[in-house]
Amino acid sequence: MASLSERADALEHDMAMELERKVAEIQPIRSALYVSGEYDPASPRHDLFDALAAGKRFLMGPDPRIPAMPARPTLQDFFRMRFGNTQHVLQSAKLARDAGHEDKIVLACLLHDISVSGFINGDHGYWAAALVEPYVDEEVSWAIRAHQVLRFFPDPDVGYEYPEAYIKYFGPDFTPEPYVHEAYKLFKAHKYYMTGRLITMNDHYAFDPNVRVELEEFEDLIARNFRQPEEGLGFDHSPSAHMWRTISMPTRAL
Numbered sequence: 001m002a003s004l005s006e007r008a009d010a011l012e013h014d015m016a017m018e019l020e021r022k023v024a025e026i027q028p029i030r031s032a033l034y035v036s037g038e039y040d041p042a043s044p045r046h047d048l049f050d051a052l053a054a055g056k057r058f059l060m061g062p063d064p065r066i067p068a069m070p071a072r073p074t075l076q077d078f079f080r081m082r083f084g085n086t087q088h089v090l091q092s093a094k095l096a097r098d099a100g101h102e103d104k105i106v107l108a109c110l111l112h113d114i115s116v117s118g119f120i121n122g123d124h125g126y127w128a129a130a131l132v133e134p135y136v137d138e139e140v141s142w143a144i145r146a147h148q149v150l151r152f153f154p155d156p157d158v159g160y161e162y163p164e165a166y167i168k169y170f171g172p173d174f175t176p177e178p179y180v181h182e183a184y185k186l187f188k189a190h191k192y193y194m195t196g197r198l199i200t201m202n203d204h205y206a207f208d209p210n211v212r213v214e215l216e217e218f219e220d221l222i223a224r225n226f227r228q229p230e231e232g233l234g235f236d237h238s239p240s241a242h243m244w245r246t247i248s249m250p251t252r253a254l
C-alpha cells in the first residue's frame with residue numbers, strides 16, 4: 001500500500017501532467033500590449049499562426065497555469081490570487097492608519113498601486129482609479145488617479161520631496177514629459193489635491209523588507225468602504241467589470 005505522502009506525490013504528478021497536456025493543446029494568448037517590443041506591434045503575430053498550424057486552439061477561459069478564482073471573486077481574492085507584491089500597498093495603508101488618517105486615505109493607500117502589482121505599469125494611477133471607481137468614494141479614486149503624477153512634484157508646504165528612489169529607478173536626468181506637468185497643474189488646483197498628496201506621503205517610506213502587514217488587518221476597512229458587487233468583481237456589468245475579468249483571465253483570446 002502506498003503511503004499518504006506517496007499518494008500525495010502521485011496526485012501532484014497527475015495534476016502536473018494534466019496541466020502539461022492542456023497547455024500543449026491550448027495556446028494561451030499574450031495580448032498585443034504584452035508582446036509589443038518583442039514583436040513589432042505593426043507586424044503579424046507569427047507565434048499565433050504557428051500555434052494554429054500545430055493544431056492548437058486559442059484559450060477561451062481561465063488559464064490552467066494560474067490559481068482558479070472563485071465564481072464571485074472579491075477584492076481580497078484578487079489581492080491573494082492575482083496581485084504580486086502587495087506588501088508595498090499594505091505597508092502604505094498601515095502607515096496612513098498609524099498616522100491617524102481617516103478611512104478614505106487609508107483605503108486610497110491600500111489600493112493606489114494595484115495596477116502595478118496586477119494589471120499594467122504605465123499610467124498605473126489612472127488604471128487603478130478606473131478599476132476601483134465604481135466601488136469607492138469619488139475622493140478615493142480621484143486621489144489614486146492623481147498620486148502617480150503628484151509623486152514627481154515636491155510640495156515643500158507639507159514636507160514632500162522628490163523621491164530618492166526615483167533617482168535610482170529612472171536616473172538623475174529623468175524629467176517628466178510636458179503632459180505630466182500639465183496634469184500636475186490640474187491636480188494641484190483640485191479640491192481633492194491633499195488626498196492625492198497624502199497617498200504620496202505615505203507611499204514614500206513604505207518599502208521596508210522587515211515589516212510584514214497582513215490583508216486581514218484591513219477587512220473592516222474594506223467592508224466599510226469598498227462596495228463589493230454581489231455577482232463578484234468582473235460580473236456586475238460595472239464600467240470596470242471587464243478590467244477585473246481581464247486580470248482574472250489574462251490570457252483569454254477574446
Ligand SMILES: [Fe+2]
Pocket residue numbers: 112113124125147148
Ligand atoms: Fe504609484
Ligand SMILES: [Fe+2]
Pocket residue numbers: 088112113203
Ligand atoms: Fe506606491
